[in-house]
Amino acid sequence: MTIKDRTAIAGIGQTRFAKSLPESELAMACQAITAALDDAGIDPGEVDGMCSYTMEQNIEAEVARNVGLGDVTWFSQIGYGGGAGCGVVGNAAMAVATGQCHVAITWRSRKRGAATSRPWAQVSNRISGSWQWSRPWGLLRPVDEIAMLTRRYMHEYGATRDHLANVALASRKHANRNPAATMHDKTMTREQYLDARWISEPLCLFDNCLETDGAVAAVVVSAERARDLRQPPAVIHAFGQGLNQQHQVMTNYFRDDPLMGPAWTCAKVLWHNADLTPGDVDVAQIYDAFSPLIPLSLEGYGFCGRGEGAAFTEDGGLEWPDGRLPTNTSGAGMSEAYVHGFNLIAEGVRQIRGTSTSQVKGAETCLVTSGEGVPTSALLLTAAR
Amino acid sequence: MSPMIDNAPLPAVDETSQPFWDGTALGELRVQRCAACGTRRFPPRPMCPACQSLDVEWEAMSGRATVWSFIVPHPPLLPAFMPVAPYNVIVVALDEDPALRMVGNLIADADASINSVDPATITIGEAVRVVFQPAGEEIVLPRWVRA
Ligand SMILES: [Zn+2]
Numbered sequence: 451m452t453i454k455d456r457t458a459i460a461g462i463g464q465t466r467f468a469k470s471l472p473e474s475e476l477a478m479a480c481q482a483i484t485a486a487l488d489d490a491g492i493d494p495g496e497v498d499g500m501c502s503y504t505m506e507q508n509i510e511a512e513v514a515r516n517v518g519l520g521d522v523t524w525f526s527q528i529g530y531g532g533g534a535g536c537g538v539v540g541n542a543a544m545a546v547a548t549g550q551c552h553v554a555i556t557w558r559s560r561k562r563g564a565a566t567s568r569p570w571a572q573v574s575n576r577i578s579g580s581w582q583w584s585r586p587w588g589l590l591r592p593v594d595e596i597a598m599l600t601r602r603y604m605h606e607y608g609a610t611r612d613h614l615a616n617v618a619l620a621s622r623k624h625a626n627r628n629p630a631a632t633m634h635d636k637t638m639t640r641e642q643y644l645d646a647r648w649i650s651e652p653l654c655l656f657d658n659c660l661e662t663d664g665a666v667a668a669v670v671v672s673a674e675r676a677r678d679l680r681q682p683p684a685v686i687h688a689f690g691q692g693l694n695q696q697h698q699v700m701t702n703y704f705r706d707d708p709l710m711g712p713a714w715t716c717a718k719v720l721w722h723n724a725d726l727t728p729g730d731v732d733v734a735q736i737y738d739a740f741s742p743l744i745p746l747s748l749e750g751y752g753f754c755g756r757g758e759g760a761a762f763t764e765d766g767g768l769e770w771p772d773g774r775l776p777t778n779t780s781g782a783g784m785s786e787a788y789v790h791g792f793n794l795i796a797e798g799v800r801q802i803r804g805t806s807t808s809q810v811k812g813a814e815t816c817l818v819t820s821g822e823g824v825p826t827s828a829l830l831l832t833a834a835r
Numbered sequence: 836m837s838p839m840i841d842n843a844p845l846p847a848v849d850e851t852s853q854p855f856w857d858g859t860a861l862g863e864l865r866v867q868r869c870a871a872c873g874t875r876r877f878p879p880r881p882m883c884p885a886c887q888s889l890d891v892e893w894e895a896m897s898g899r900a901t902v903w904s905f906i907v908p909h910p911p912l913l914p915a916f917m918p919v920a921p922y923n924v925i926v927v928a929l930d931e932d933p934a935l936r937m938v939g940n941l942i943a944d945a946d947a948s949i950n951s952v953d954p955a956t957i958t959i960g961e962a963v964r965v966v967f968q969p970a971g972e973e974i975v976l977p978r979w980v981r982a
Contacts, residue, residue: 572980575844582846586951586976588916589924594908598926602904605959651907703926703936704878735876
């Protein structure tokens with residue numbers, strides 16, 4: 451027995467996105483959650499399930515007594531930062547499908563100034579855990595860790611900066627159509643991309659996600675219940691998590707094949723439990739803390755062969771409306787907002803509802819992924835059939 | 836200029852990693868080898884994933900390797916690394932077993948700084964050999980020079 455088609459996202463909500471917002475992380479979380487419940491048409495007193503990231507600073511008890519939730523019978527948290535998002539929703543779906551709760555709220559609220567938003571900058575002088583094998587040599591930030599894999603990927607498969615630019619430019623074009631995106635008014639040319647300052651060669655400024663304040667929430671209920679609510683349901687057709695053999699978080703340089711990340715493992719369970727294949731996917735939201743995660747994820751989730759992810763981005767392959775797989779249609783982490791990938795889930799729901807600002811015509815299936823390079827997760831959302 | 840980087844983060848040596856750092860202080864690049872089945876592993880960890888043995892031996896490597904990948908970090912960085920930016924960080928694959936990799940830096944000679952090699956000249960696959968550089972009073976870090 452799987453959870454296939456048994457639950458749905460019935461409501462989504464979000465705050466404004468901006469470089470800096472005056473509200474606290476807790477106030478933003480409450481705002482996004484109440485907006486999501488209102489979107490679904492569900493009273494806060496009905497909520498009995500809660501799930502967020504281990505990195506989320508707002509504990510369940512505080513959120514529950516602010517938002518006025520009822521008696522909560524299931525709560526949980528998912529680890530690994532950007533790898534968590536789809537796992538948060540997927541675990542809530544499992545809890546709803548197994549009767550541990552009936553209405554689950556899921557969320558992420560994040561301020562760039564908060565202590566957890568730049569963990570690398572709080573490095574103490576003595577490092578324990580797996581980072582003691584990289585940071586003493588100046589491999590400090592997430593961008594450095596992914597840049598190391600990117601250089602190797604470019605070397606093995608002939609990917610170029612032009613391919614990475616394809617990712618950044620597609621997201622920016624989509625953000626320019628999305629009034630909620632922080633980069634809505636800022637266009638980008640290929641020349642601007644190529645002239646941008648280095649952050650960690652071979653990655654430049656525009657290969658990085660934004661730094662944003664914002665919160666996003668989603669409400670998970672049974673598919674049956676969702677049919678009677680305010681919005682067309684985004685059915686959770688399949689869900690996967692992945693932690694592949696001998697993976698080391700972020701600095702995944704020590705297994706036989708470091709370019710094969712957790713996405714490959716997540717994809718196995720996702721497609722195994724689905725009635726669909728990558729060819730059925732109309733639109734995708736792929737976690738993009740860094741541009742190279744898109745080609746790596748396209749390969750991991752089976753949209754192309756090994757090493758073909760870069761070429762997949764050519765000729766506007768990721769762009770709305772005519773690309774072979776319109777991807778990150780809200781602008782995502784690189785051009786809408788960086789909310790640890792939770793805004794990608796909201797955009798996946800909008801595509802299924804038909805309300806995206808870059809709506810793929812007749813979209814019935816949307817893949818949403820969380821971060822590659824860390825233990826990860828993914829959701830396959832479909833329209834109700 | 837001294838190659839030492841003031842206030843750079845250093846490893847918190849523990850019971851698992853102590854023999855590695857004892858090795859670098861003696862000019863040896865050691866990796867773990869499972870005492871039960873002989874499988875080598877790095878970074879150090881308590882259990883052999885191939886046979887679940889906790890018995891460990893340490894084996895000195897030749898210190899010969901090739902560059903597997905490299906990056907050039909630019910600001911914003913930890914304050915300790917700002918004075919030497921941009922510098923390089925490399926991952927090397929050891930000659931004894933290319934699946935054994937280590938993070939390090941390519942430097943011009945054993946006493947040089949981590950920004951002493953022109954990054955434009957670094958290539959994946961080039962041969963390197965280990966050198967040992969004190970970093971603070973207790974830790975000796977392995978770094979790499981062209982072979
Ligand atoms: Zn063994």
